């Protein structure tokens with residue numbers, strides 16, 4: 742008997758449909774410049790400063806995803822996946838602090854740029870109880886997956902990533918993080934299978950908006966002073 746091709750989920754369908762913004766988010770010029778070694782270190786510092794602030798705002802978002810996983814999910818394993826993500830954010834904040842002192846970045850004086858504020862406001866809106874669980878899970882997956890895909894690219898064969906930047910690339914480009922993103926994707930796909938047309942439309946919209954925010958976020962590094 743012919744082996745049936747694996748069933749494609751909604752997320753893959755949407756990524757195909759919105760391929761150009763997906764590629765813009767996961768193969769941004771800043772990321773490509775890390776991979777080819779041409780990266781301007783002031784751009785990297787700007788990214789580091791802004792991302793530290795972003796991650797501090799991402800913690801309450803993920804905490805909210807955790808609460809929703811406990812309350813709204815029929816599967817007890819969802820909570821464990823999200824809890825793992827929250828735990829690794831603890832390490833991530835410590836990593837940012839170490840990395841900041843390595844680059845002489847004083848986080849307490851960093852001012853969030855507009856793209857960062859807009860992204861954080863978007864996350865805050867997603868924390869409302871009105872937002873359905875499949876929509877939140879789709880957003881959560883997209884936020885994590887952009888970083889996984891981007892930084893894994895900097896570690897693929899043929900990279901010329903500067904050695905002092907490989908720590909950042911390994912943080913999001915490692916296989917464990919890839920596995921974690923795949924678990925989050927499976928949760929989102931399972932929820933989307935049973936979602937109404939209205940919820941599906943909202944999840945697709947939120948996915949595209951995450952990708953747009955990610956592109957705008959990378960763009961900040963270009964201003965790099």
Ligand SMILES: Cc1ncc(CO)c(N)n1
Nearest residue numbers: 792795796884885888958
């Ligand atoms: C902007 C941004 N998106 C995603 C992540 C993590 O996945 C991050 N640290 N920063």
